[in-house]
Amino acid sequence: MTITSPPGQVPSPLAAPKPAKQKQKGGGFLRYLITRFLLIIPTVFILITVVFFLMRITGDPITAALGGRLTPDQLAARIHEAGYDRPLILQYFEYLGKIFTGDLGRTLSDNRAVSEILTTYGAATLELAINSVLVALIVGIPLGLVAAKFRDRYPDAVLRVLAILSYATPVFFAGLLLKLIFGVWLHALPIAGRADWQTELQLTNLQAPTGIYWLDALRSGNMAAFGNVMEHALLPAIALGLLTGGVFLRLVRTNAIGTLGREYVEAGRSRGVSEFRLTTKHAYRPALIPIITVMGMQIAMLLGGAVLTETTFEWKGLGFKLAEYLTARDFVAVQGIVVLLAIIVAVTNFIVDILAALIDPRVRY
Amino acid sequence: MGTATLSKANQSWAAKLPIISHLRMSSGLQRGMLVAGLIFSALFVICAVFAPLIAPYDFAQSSDANGDFPRQAAPGGQFIWGTTASGYDVFSRTVYGAQTAILVIIAAVVMSLFIGVLLGLISGYLGGWFDRIMVVLADAIYAFPSLLLAIVMSIVISQGQSSLYGGVMAAAISITVVFIPQYFRVVRAEVMRLKAEPFVESAQVIGSSPWRVMFTHLLRNATRTLPLIFTLNATEALLTLAGLGFLGFGIEPTSASEWGYDLNRAMSDATSGIWWTGLFPGLAIVLTVLGLTLVGESMNDLNDPRLRRFSRKKAKRITQAGGKA
Numbered sequence: 007m008t009i010t011s012p013p014g015q016v017p018s019p020l021a022a023p024k025p026a027k028q029k030q031k032g033g034g035f036l037r038y039l040i041t042r043f044l045l046i047i048p049t050v051f052i053l054i055t056v057v058f059f060l061m062r063i064t065g066d067p068i069t070a071a072l073g074g075r076l077t078p079d080q081l082a083a084r085i086h087e088a089g090y091d092r093p094l095i096l097q098y099f100e101y102l103g104k105i106f107t108g109d110l111g112r113t114l115s116d117n118r119a120v121s122e123i124l125t126t127y128g129a130a131t132l133e134l135a136i137n138s139v140l141v142a143l144i145v146g147i148p149l150g151l152v153a154a155k156f157r158d159r160y161p162d163a164v165l166r167v168l169a170i171l172s173y174a175t176p177v178f179f180a181g182l183l184l185k186l187i188f189g190v191w192l193h194a195l196p197i198a199g200r201a202d203w204q205t206e207l208q209l210t211n212l213q214a215p216t217g218i219y220w221l222d223a224l225r226s227g228n229m230a231a232f233g234n235v236m237e238h239a240l241l242p243a244i245a246l247g248l249l250t251g252g253v254f255l256r257l258v259r260t261n262a263i264g265t266l267g268r269e270y271v272e273a274g275r276s277r278g279v280s281e282f283r284l285t286t287k288h289a290y291r292p293a294l295i296p297i298i299t300v301m302g303m304q305i306a307m308l309l310g311g312a313v314l315t316e317t318t319f320e321w322k323g324l325g326f327k328l329a330e331y332l333t334a335r336d337f338v339a340v341q342g343i344v345v346l347l348a349i350i351v352a353v354t355n356f357i358v359d360i361l362a363a364l365i366d367p368r369v370r371y
Numbered sequence: 372m373g374t375a376t377l378s379k380a381n382q383s384w385a386a387k388l389p390i391i392s393h394l395r396m397s398s399g400l401q402r403g404m405l406v407a408g409l410i411f412s413a414l415f416v417i418c419a420v421f422a423p424l425i426a427p428y429d430f431a432q433s434s435d436a437n438g439d440f441p442r443q444a445a446p447g448g449q450f451i452w453g454t455t456a457s458g459y460d461v462f463s464r465t466v467y468g469a470q471t472a473i474l475v476i477i478a479a480v481v482m483s484l485f486i487g488v489l490l491g492l493i494s495g496y497l498g499g500w501f502d503r504i505m506v507v508l509a510d511a512i513y514a515f516p517s518l519l520l521a522i523v524m525s526i527v528i529s530q531g532q533s534s535l536y537g538g539v540m541a542a543a544i545s546i547t548v549v550f551i552p553q554y555f556r557v558v559r560a561e562v563m564r565l566k567a568e569p570f571v572e573s574a575q576v577i578g579s580s581p582w583r584v585m586f587t588h589l590l591r592n593a594t595r596t597l598p599l600i601f602t603l604n605a606t607e608a609l610l611t612l613a614g615l616g617f618l619g620f621g622i623e624p625t626s627a628s629e630w631g632y633d634l635n636r637a638m639s640d641a642t643s644g645i646w647w648t649g650l651f652p653g654l655a656i657v658l659t660v661l662g663l664t665l666v667g668e669s670m671n672d673l674n675d676p677r678l679r680r681f682s683r684k685k686a687k688r689i690t691q692a693g694g695k696a
Binding site (some may be wrong): 048049052053056057060163171178185190306314318344351 | 519527650658665
């Protein structure tokens with residue numbers, strides 16, 4: 007469901023239920039779970055195929071990375087050694103087979119396994135994603151309710167313009183402004199990195215670290231480290247979170263306007279339920295369901311934004327590494343990380359869809 | 372547009388043009404948003420078209436008859452928005468940036484419109500295995516982070532090194548690939564719906580070829596909603612271009628001015644408190660996207676009768692006019 011809906015306008019499951027095959031109540035969810043899981047395979051497979059052939063149409067990665075630095079003979083030897091002179095179709099099947107066993111290739115510039123990059127830098131990206139989704143929810147939901155309550159009056163107009171502004175501002179520009187204001191002029195917050203190097207050292211030396219710094223700091227009870235991590239996390243989370251927050255705001259607004267007009271809200275009003283309670287309890291709950299569905303779509307946008315945010319704040323995650331390999335023209339690494347991110351997107355979409363189906367039975371088909 | 376039925380029958384043709392009819396329909400806040408959007412958009416277009424007249428210097432000019440420009444000079448005096456670390460005039464680069472942006476937007480949207488509509492039309496009308504493959508492909512591409520796809524495409528097209536029009540085309544094609552699935556999907560859904568309509572069936576009965584049915588009967592009807600997607604995609608194209616530029620995949624600074632690239636350069640300036648190299652190109656992106664989005668959103672709202680708001684006076688006028696006609 008999430009994969010097939012158009013951008014921008016999100017069909018709410020309230021408006022477009024899938025009524026067709028719902029004869030028996032029991033087996034429906036399990037069947038949905040299995041079909042939805044099987045749908046991941048073609049998606050990922052197609053992406054891997056498309057990316058592979060696109061990257062190889064124009065030439066081999068070794069020429070791209072080392073082209074100017076080696077003589078043609080040396081270059082040919084290296085290409086032969088790596089097997090890039092064999093038929094494309096052969097390379098493709100070999101690549102598929104390797105991916106199947108979890109081997110995404112080795113980077114050219116620093117000769118590391120791409121899968122190792124995931125384990126080293128994945129946690130940082132996950133942390134950034136969690137932080138920014140939290141910011142987005144904290145900002146988006148209450149403001150969306152306010153906008154719905156004051157529909158077409160001043161607060162609504164202001165909030166709508168703010169929501170568009172949050173979409174119109176590229177994360178790196180938002181990051182630049184935040185850095186300037188809070189880092190350079192106010193000297194209030196650090197502007198780069200995930201923690202001070204002392205803290206970082208402490209946290210990485212922990213036993214079985216999760217890699218999510220604030221979680222590690224909390225687990226080890228190191229409050230100074232926790233404070234330091236939070237200071238560093240604030241600006242990137244805001245820069246990326248506002249982008250998604252704007253989307254949530256609009257979504258909550260639209261859906262809350264829908265639910266505020268329902269009969270049961272009117273009935274509550276006639277019983278004497280306060281307007282505040284009507285908005286925050288009665289209209290709010292059903293308006294949340296679409297957010298969960300949309301969150302799946304936001305993951306793709308979030309990861310795209312994470313690449314830019316991480317580069318802006320020197321946040322050493324997958325996106326930061328991707329940008330580094332891009333500048334180094336190490337296209338094996340780029341291809342590996344891109345495929346990796348594609349898999350992450352597909353899997354998160356699956357999880358979100360399952361969550362949505364658990365919460366709202368109408369989504370199942 | 373559905374507006375024609377609401378407004379008076381004897382309107383002049385000018386009043387039926389999309390944006391003008393929307394302006395007439397709107398009122399209050401909605402009109403304010405539309406007008407603000409139109410102003411920002413117009414500003415953007417004017418900057419793009421008349422860049423050589425507006426900008427005092429060339430975008431890659433770092434010296435004149437009096438010698439080299441100062442580096443990182445604060446705004447004021449000869450350089451109203453200051454100069455960059457390479458001695459370029461920030462004001463001139465920002466103005467010329469509009470030119471690059473508009474070229475990329477037009478190229479990207481036209482290409483994706485053309486290919487996406489064509490594929491959607493064929494896929495929706497013919498159905499069968501072609502349709503199935505196209506849908507799966509479009510879904511897979513759509514689920515993918517668009518910026519990453521654009522990066523892959525720009526590697527394919529230009530190996531990441533771009534110059535002048537090559538760079539503009541590379542960025543545009545990268546963005547096109549991201550957009551094709553969107554147009555494809557909208558048009559295909561419309562075609563699937565229209566296929567069952569009597570006028571299509573009658574055309575088939577009298578022996579029209581599939582191509583004739585597609586291009587004379589379906590095309591017009593299936594593309595009604597596209598102007599809205601158009602404005603939204605224009606903004607996405609601009610943001611993707613800026614994102615590519617920010618990651619260093621934009622256009623070389625000497626061959627064209629590009630806002631995203633300038634912001635990339637400005638990052639290190641910001642840490643030392645130099646704000647003018649980043650602020651102005653950044654604001655240019657924000658205001659342009661804001662303007663285009665406001666226009667698109669307002670048109671969207673005004674086309675949807677449930678979202679359209681009238682002042683009381685106006686509502687009365689419309690009901691009266693409807694009564695007379």
